[in-house]
Amino acid sequence: MPLIAIDRVTKSYGSLQVLKGVSLDIEEGEFVALLGPSGCGKTTLLRAIAGFVDIDTGTIAIGGHSMANEPPNRRPVNMVFQNYALFPHLTVRDNVAFGPRRNGVDKAGIAAIVDPALETVGMAAYADRLPAQLSGGQQQRVALARAIANKPKVLLLDEPLGALDLKLRKRMQMELKHLHQKLGITFLFVTHDQEEALVMADRIVVMQDGGIAQIGTGEDIYARPANRYVADFIGEANLLPLEASADGALRIVGETELLPYLAPDGASAPTLLIRPEEIRIGAAPDGGVGLSGTLTDRVFIGNATRLFVRTASGQSIVIQQAGAGPNDALRTGAQVRIGWAREAARVLTG
Amino acid sequence: MHINRFWAAILLGIPLIYLVVFFITPLGMVVVDSFSNREGELTLENYALVLGDSYYWRVLGYTFWIALVTCVATLILGYPLAYYMSLIERRRAVRRLCFILILMPLFTSNIVRSFGWIVLLGREGLVNETLMWLGIVDRPLRLLSTEIAIIIGMIYVMLPFMVLAIASVLQNMNGALREAARDLGATAFSTFLKVTLPLSAPGIVAGTLIVFTLSISSYVTPRIMSGGRSVVSSMLIYDQFMLVFNPYLGSAIAVVLLVASFALIVAYTLLLERRPGRRASP
Amino acid sequence: MNRRRLNRARDAAGPLLISIIAWAVLVYLVLPLAVVIAISFTTTEYLAFPPVGFTLNWYQRFLADPSYVDAILLSGRLAFGSTLIGFLLGVPAALVLKRGRLPGAQMLGNLFLSPLILPAIIIGVGVLQISGTLGFARSFEAMLVGHVVIILPYIVRTTLASLEGFDTSLEEAAQDLGASGFSTFFLVTLPLIKPGIIAGCLFGLIMSWIDVEVSIFNTVIAQSPIPVKVFNYVQYSVDPMIAAVSAGTIYIALILVLLLDRLVGLDKVAGQQK
Numbered sequence: 001m002p003l004i005a006i007d008r009v010t011k012s013y014g015s016l017q018v019l020k021g022v023s024l025d026i027e028e029g030e031f032v033a034l035l036g037p038s039g040c041g042k043t044t045l046l047r048a049i050a051g052f053v054d055i056d057t058g059t060i061a062i063g064g065h066s067m068a069n070e071p072p073n074r075r076p077v078n079m080v081f082q083n084y085a086l087f088p089h090l091t092v093r094d095n096v097a098f099g100p101r102r103n104g105v106d107k108a109g110i111a112a113i114v115d116p117a118l119e120t121v122g123m124a125a126y127a128d129r130l131p132a133q134l135s136g137g138q139q140q141r142v143a144l145a146r147a148i149a150n151k152p153k154v155l156l157l158d159e160p161l162g163a164l165d166l167k168l169r170k171r172m173q174m175e176l177k178h179l180h181q182k183l184g185i186t187f188l189f190v191t192h193d194q195e196e197a198l199v200m201a202d203r204i205v206v207m208q209d210g211g212i213a214q215i216g217t218g219e220d221i222y223a224r225p226a227n228r229y230v231a232d233f234i235g236e237a238n239l240l241p242l243e244a245s246a247d248g249a250l251r252i253v254g255e256t257e258l259l260p261y262l263a264p265d266g267a268s269a270p271t272l273l274i275r276p277e278e279i280r281i282g283a284a285p286d287g288g289v290g291l292s293g294t295l296t297d298r299v300f301i302g303n304a305t306r307l308f309v310r311t312a313s314g315q316s317i318v319i320q321q322a323g324a325g326p327n328d329a330l331r332t333g334a335q336v337r338i339g340w341a342r343e344a345a346r347v348l349t350g
Numbered sequence: 351m352h353i354n355r356f357w358a359a360i361l362l363g364i365p366l367i368y369l370v371v372f373f374i375t376p377l378g379m380v381v382v383d384s385f386s387n388r389e390g391e392l393t394l395e396n397y398a399l400v401l402g403d404s405y406y407w408r409v410l411g412y413t414f415w416i417a418l419v420t421c422v423a424t425l426i427l428g429y430p431l432a433y434y435m436s437l438i439e440r441r442r443a444v445r446r447l448c449f450i451l452i453l454m455p456l457f458t459s460n461i462v463r464s465f466g467w468i469v470l471l472g473r474e475g476l477v478n479e480t481l482m483w484l485g486i487v488d489r490p491l492r493l494l495s496t497e498i499a500i501i502i503g504m505i506y507v508m509l510p511f512m513v514l515a516i517a518s519v520l521q522n523m524n525g526a527l528r529e530a531a532r533d534l535g536a537t538a539f540s541t542f543l544k545v546t547l548p549l550s551a552p553g554i555v556a557g558t559l560i561v562f563t564l565s566i567s568s569y570v571t572p573r574i575m576s577g578g579r580s581v582v583s584s585m586l587i588y589d590q591f592m593l594v595f596n597p598y599l600g601s602a603i604a605v606v607l608l609v610a611s612f613a614l615i616v617a618y619t620l621l622l623e624r625r626p627g628r629r630a631s632p
Numbered sequence: 633m634n635r636r637r638l639n640r641a642r643d644a645a646g647p648l649l650i651s652i653i654a655w656a657v658l659v660y661l662v663l664p665l666a667v668v669i670a671i672s673f674t675t676t677e678y679l680a681f682p683p684v685g686f687t688l689n690w691y692q693r694f695l696a697d698p699s700y701v702d703a704i705l706l707s708g709r710l711a712f713g714s715t716l717i718g719f720l721l722g723v724p725a726a727l728v729l730k731r732g733r734l735p736g737a738q739m740l741g742n743l744f745l746s747p748l749i750l751p752a753i754i755i756g757v758g759v760l761q762i763s764g765t766l767g768f769a770r771s772f773e774a775m776l777v778g779h780v781v782i783i784l785p786y787i788v789r790t791t792l793a794s795l796e797g798f799d800t801s802l803e804e805a806a807q808d809l810g811a812s813g814f815s816t817f818f819l820v821t822l823p824l825i826k827p828g829i830i831a832g833c834l835f836g837l838i839m840s841w842i843d844v845e846v847s848i849f850n851t852v853i854a855q856s857p858i859p860v861k862v863f864n865y866v867q868y869s870v871d872p873m874i875a876a877v878s879a880g881t882i883y884i885a886l887i888l889v890l891l892l893d894r895l896v897g898l899d900k901v902a903g904q905q906k
Contacts, residue, residue, distance in 0.1 A: 050804075050808055051807075051808075052804055052807075052808075071807065071812075071813075072808050073807045073809075073810045073811055073812055074810075077808075078808055078809065079804075079808045081801050081804070081805055082801070083799075085799065085801040085802050085804065085805035087802060087805070087806075087820060088802075088824065089823045089824060098806065098809050098811070098819075099809035099810050102809060102810035103810050146805075146809065147808075147809075150809060150810060357728075358728045358732040358734065361724035361725065361727065361728045362724070362725050362728040362729065362732065362734075362740070364721065364724075365721040365722065365724065365725035365744070365784070366725070366740070368780070369743065369744065369781070369784070371762070372759065372762060372777045372778070372780070372781055373746075373747060373755070373758070375758075375762055376755070376757075376758025376759055376761050376762040377750075377754070377758050379758060379761040379762060379765070380754065380757055380758050380761060383761065427653075427657050427660075430650045430653040430654050430657065431653070431654040431657045431658065433650055433654075434650050434651050434653075434654030435654065438647045438650060438651055438654075439651075445899065446893065446898055446899075448654075448658065449893070449898035449899060450886075450889050450890075450893070450898065451658050451661055451662055452658075452661060453889045453892070453898065454661070454662070454665060454882070454885055454886060454889055455661050455662075455664075455665060456838075457838045457842065457885035457886075457888055457889055458665060458881060458882050458885045459841075459842035459843075459844065459858075459859040459862070459881060460842070460844060460859075461844055461859050461866060461878075462665075462668060462859075462862065462878040462881055462882065463664055463665070464866075465668060465862070465866055465874070465875070465878050466663070466664025466665055466667045466668045466878075467664050468866070468870060469664075469667050469668070469671060469679055469681055469870075469875075470663065470664060470667055470681075472679075475681065476663075476667065476681060506661070506664065509660075509661065510661070513657075521899070538646050539646065542646075559749075563749045563751075566751065567750075567751025567752060567753055567754070567845075569752075569753050569844070569845050570844045570845065570863060574863075574866060574867065578867060584751065584753045587753055587754075587757065588753065588848070588849075591757060591760070591849065592848075592849070597757075597761075600757065601757070604751075604754050604757060607751065607754075608751065608754060611751075615749075
């Protein structure tokens, strides 16, 4: 039995349907990311699990119990809010003790919970400060300590790292991952940052327009995206529109060469997905695909070089090569051949 | 926090009942009285008297004249002070001192404040002494019980409202806007004229509305400063109720004052709304 | 070079001029109060400014006069009584108006604020009429209900304003951590809107304390609040004792201003004034 069972949940605000029948099972101990752009319904789904959004239809069960009639204060979940929502009038210690106190833990019990919780996030030295006296990263840690002090079955995190700068965000990503391993409880977090999802989550739920586009591990979703939307959202993608010739063979719109791929059944407008790092300059490998084009730009980005090639049909294709050196003899405006192995590209139908 | 319907009805219902009984009903009674006479009959005679006698019109006009002068004068005096304490003075302690000095009069009864002016404006008061010392006049001016005294007293009473209304807007103004104006080549003066002043318009509108409405209905200050002669509408109302014991006529004067001031306020806000790019709501 | 210096001088001249005007206005605001305080210490039998000598005689005389002490006590009872009632009515009303998701909440809010723009003298007249009808005309109770009407807007408005900027995720966090709706209110909401409520109540207290217009219609000479008593006196004669009484009310105003600064912060209050 899954720890969280979400079954055909819908939610509308007026005429706007933000959740269109979402079903999702989350197992105990998992680290799951709800990933998508703003407005895709990910935060609404998280808030529905926490109890702040009343769903229209469908069910949410946690640990086998329906949450339909449970107010937020009686659900076995705790949340790390986007802007932390630390109580400004309470010290760090009292913030963390807030939950256990509500659950009737006695004085000795509170100390036995609060101190280790602050210890876990490295904030024990700040117990008597007020939230306003802490930096953003420190507030983040206190919010975490407060949420885990109640020993929830599920920790919900709403864009937990969104307000931090890049360096701190990267460090907190690893710390959250370690915290998850240490505590062994289920983490469900919402993010619009695909890298954050890839780094932390065991499983990624890509949401699209109030529904789920794909569920899978990071590798799964990157290598085998279900549709153009997912391919475009996770990592960088060259998405080339395809057309079928009379005999069913495919070619890139505007190109004459036929491709070694078969048209999938029933797809009206298939698309070819090829990741930038899979393309090389030069002749295509045996059985692969080759194209001609003009080099329009080259950009050095530190650990790699990106080349932009415009094909005869006007398609712009991005190529990424490790390091700075390769093909540095090529100048913009040069005519080049590019190519990739047959299995490096995928035909998408959605 | 969600409030269920039962508690909402109780928590809002009791205050509403209070307002209906002690605020709306009394106002209704004043209106009804204005259409009544001593015999308890419905009549228009009170209005016929008030609207037919040029004396009442003169008093009403004078009431509005005093309010207008007060409004303009408090704006001219109040704006620099609001600007200074919001945008020029950076020391917290001095800003705090400004607030204390502005709130002190506000927290003191109009009567005590007017009392101070009686002393200052007397024949041997500080104002006359100063004027004579400066050689502007050679014998003491009669200041008390004059229009000047009423206006000085009214400005004094209303000034804090104007300063606070404008300062609250200036304080919350994005400082980068003024820096941007300077960066784009505006002089300090044109920055004020083109950026600060237009952006502080809501404060000016709020301030003038407050000062105007309070001035129209002001009673204590004109009574004391005028030496007791009935010169503004609120004094007529008081006299009808408490001295002449004709609440019916008093009510009619009150309703006329209320309607006239309401009409002026509506006209003012409509005028402001018609100007493009201005929000009139205070 | 010269031109630049000239420009800079011109840029500095503006703020300097404004500062001078501002301080002149501040002096204008303080002067009458300072004069009243100064003459309350004069040893002369008539009003003398600058005061002659220094004596606390006038304070002794007014404190020895039971009618003044009674008037001050009456004003105090009125101010605290009406503020308490205003608090009990105004804070719940503001909470429901902001959070109750009621249709027409905006309009009802305006109704609660409307006594602010209505001439106080008309409210005074109205209270005289209704209290006459209900049988308690010209009494402490009549003044009390009138004062509640004029101070209710202050309490409702500052409470509404502090709920306006309230981060609702704090309440969600409390519930998420196990607090019921009731304890969320008392543990999170109330402590955070407390400054607004205190500011509103202090303003209400002061508006009642200094009111003349409502009281004057609803009292009898023998039972007047202090501002009405001073008002009745000053119209016919002025002497150093009434200056001492007036100075006393100024000291109380100062205490209240400092209290407001201490409890809420004056710069925060100013934005919510009238």
